[in-house]
Every structure is written in C-alpha cells, then in structure tokens.
Amino acid sequence: MNKDRIQGRWRQLKGRLREHWGRLIGDDFEAIAGKREQFLGRLQERHGMLRDQLEKPQAERQVRSPDFRFED
Structure with a gap:
C-alpha cells in the first residue's frame, strides 16, 4: 500500500x-x-493522485463558474 492510498x-x-x-x-x-x-x-486512494492534481480541475471549474464554490 503506497502513501497516496493511506x-x-x-x-x-x-x-x-x-x-x-x-x-x-x-x-x-x-x-x-x-x-x-x-x-x-x-x-486519491483509487488512483494514487496527489492532492494538487485532484484540486486543479475543481479550481478551473470555479474560475468558469464563480457563483458555485465549495468552502474549505
């Protein structure tokens, strides 16, 4: 089990x-x-992707649609 899965x-x-x-x-x-x-x-668990790779598409969607946001 690798670090990304954990x-x-x-x-x-x-x-x-x-x-x-x-x-x-x-x-x-x-x-x-x-x-x-x-x-x-x-x-991240299934594909072993890093957090930055996962959040990049979401950030791009927020730029295209600024009214829709997830708050951290």
Missing part, C-alpha cells in the same frame, strides 16, 4: 467526520464540505 483513506475518514459534524450542528455547508473531502479521498 492518505486517501485518512481523507475519507476526515470527510465522514466533517459531514457528520455538519449534520449534528445543522450546517449544510459543513456537511457538503465533508462529502467533497470524502470524494477527493476516494479519488
């Missing part, structure tokens, strides 16, 4: 916790951010 699993766990916390406090944006974190973690 980091991907850790990122998924953090995302689940963040999503759960967002639901507990009733913060939809926090829950959505947790889902995003889980998704990026799955990509």
